[in-house]
Amino acid sequence: METSANRLLALEYLARIEAGNLPAALELVSDDAVFWLPNTGDMDKAAFTRFLGAVLPVIRTMKFTIRGVTEEGHRVAVEVEGRAELNNERIYSNHYHFLFIIRDGLLRQVKEFTDSAPAVEAFRP
Template sequence: MTVIENKNLINLFLGHFEKGSVDQILETMSDDSTWWVNGKPHLFPFAGLKTKAEMRPVLKELFTMFNGELKMDLKSSIGEGDAVAVEARSRGVTSSGKIYENEYHMLFRLRDGKITEVREYTDPMHAVEVMD
């Protein structure tokens, strides 16, 4: 795939993420894909390395914590070869009424029109504080 096609797939992924569409998010990923989030898993349960299958319940749990969508504002993206790097900002309202705003740097690796790897760098302590 071209860099533009790869970036388009990532934009599609982020659009599904915004809507909390777990099935559609996972459809953009290869069966052998992994998703890593920075942080200590014993302090932030979303942290660590997970397979695509392990991400389904994680994403379902995440989206139940919000009233409505988790808006993802794409600040920039850079693509080269099989990789796309994204800088984004999220905004949402939790079910307890708190405002959740976080910054992200995400590195995506792609193969044959599917995401094979997500590496997500974010502020896990903000997430713990707001989603508690």
């Protein structure tokens, strides 16, 4: 079975986030993209850049394990298990469901569904 460009785009975005390379990940995102995360709601690209720009520096290492990918047209859903070692010596583990909406070869919408409680605990001061 042939791997679609949309599937590859979604997985490449996650690989770049996993590597902590926010500028490279954002190259795959349209300027008018909308991001949605639990407890934050909709964010434009600039707000998401500020949000993730504050989170990524406290992560020492991050590993995403892809558990499943489902694609229908311009929608790609990815199930992910994540594990990060933080600079504060804590381990942050969580399960994610990402929904990517892709148009014209760019991510137009990214929805990240996850349990926010582990993040609150791991990233607390």
